[in-house]
Amino acid sequence: MSIPIGHTTTTEYMLHMNRVKTLFGEFPPDLFIRAESKRHMPHQLSFVPGTITASQLPILDEAGTYPLVEAYFRHVHVEMPILDKDQFLGLYDYHTRAGLSVDCDSALCLAVLALGSAALEQVDPTKSSSPYWVPGADFISSALQILMNEYLLSFCPTITLPQSLILISKYFGFLLRPLQSWKLIHMASTSIQYLNSRLVNAPGLLYLISSILIRYLFEIEAKLLQIIMSSSPVSFYYHGRRSIQNGLFPDSIWMTTFMLTSTAVI
């Protein structure tokens, strides 16, 4: 599976077509990625791993943070249901009582709160159109510091590491910052693969969760690669020959499953 070399559906391809050059002039190569890579990054969004301690983490006040949890489940979860709501609420309740610690479970809570903030603030252009917009700054900043440390230093990851990384990637999606989104998804993908290889003989539930995450990561990584590499839909695909060898238009297992599901529902 890879992005096909030589496909010509991309936005940049069109921008550099001879006809565009003739009519509208030349545009420099690498236009979009250059803009994003030079873009100002508020310090709260830094990827530099810090030495954060538990006492520096935000205190979760239930009255102030529960609306953010609700916003997360109402607006974000519907498109990417990678958390079990009851399990998460248990984790959140525990940390509102016991406080946060420097670990991935706490980072997951912080990531959900940061996303809830982003979801609620996005609709307010006075905030979201500023280059310095950092919704839920305390949450995201702490989450990033914990996760960067965990990712770089830990070799005993938990399932909450890739989950948190996916959520933080989504957060950068809210901020329309595709390069950071991609980098975090790349990290989530490698950490889930590392975890998955240790879970092959593990009992049911954890393996199941990891398999769902892998599917999601596959999807999200595909989307982000589209955005970053091609700026155009669907250039991510099973590498060349397989589907063609199977016949020109093979029905995939996904298509079949989907058809069965939809038939059952209809």
Added chain:
Amino acid sequence: MDDHFYADIDGSDLIAEHHLPRSGIEHVIDLTPFPTFPNHDAQETHVFLAELSVRRLLNRVHHTMYGSDWTRRSLGLQPASSDSPSYDFQSLSTILNVSQELDRQLDNWFDLLPRTIKPNINDPSRYTGPKLNMLHRFHSAKDIITRPFLLCAIDSSPENDVPPMVLKQCEASIANCRAYLDASERRLMGPSSCAEIIIHTYVHNILHTQPELIFRFLRMFSSILLLTLGSVCPALAHLVPDIDTLQKNTIQSIERFAVDGSLMQEIHGIIILLHSKTRVLRRAM
């Protein structure tokens, strides 16, 4: 930006320079069991499965219509080269059947969507959230299926008549670009006359689009660029008489996302440039 594009167009070695590494997750995806969802009737489950299945279809589109030289040869076409367009009128007739078959598969996909996420294609204006997402997906897939015909017509020299078969596909492609822009703009702008509905609809619409927001903007950019090129192409201009309004609407809908220093700001600026130049070019036609 797009390494493949550079390899094709400039013949340069930018692939190596801009190659973004994959994480390797594609190697385990085949070995991973299909997920069992706790609630297979939930809307989010349907959305996820529908996304997966349409992606498979779109992958087939890429294989067969935009794929590698290997794919092109399997269709009896010459490999694409850096100094020639992907297709000429003759090779388009070769891929017409393929395009029609893929189009039929896309219609099947749409027909099979469960009611929970299926919009009415004839009345797209009242949908939000996942249903609007499906509509976007549908139009973006249609676009890819018909785009080679439009690009070829745009790229042909004005002396060449566009064959009726190609013109018919161009009409479909342009209609589809319009539908895509229309749905995108409605989604991004929302109505502006009733405060509570605005906030509700707007919040709802915006939030549902976030994960792919940039993606949508880039798709809008592609669509408006195609429509613009059509509008200044003598053989197609009659299909886009309202290009001025289409460009203005697009500029307006993405304006508030054009944050300083961002990719969106570049896109916004380029569409403004296209807008003024199109006016000049069309006056001279």
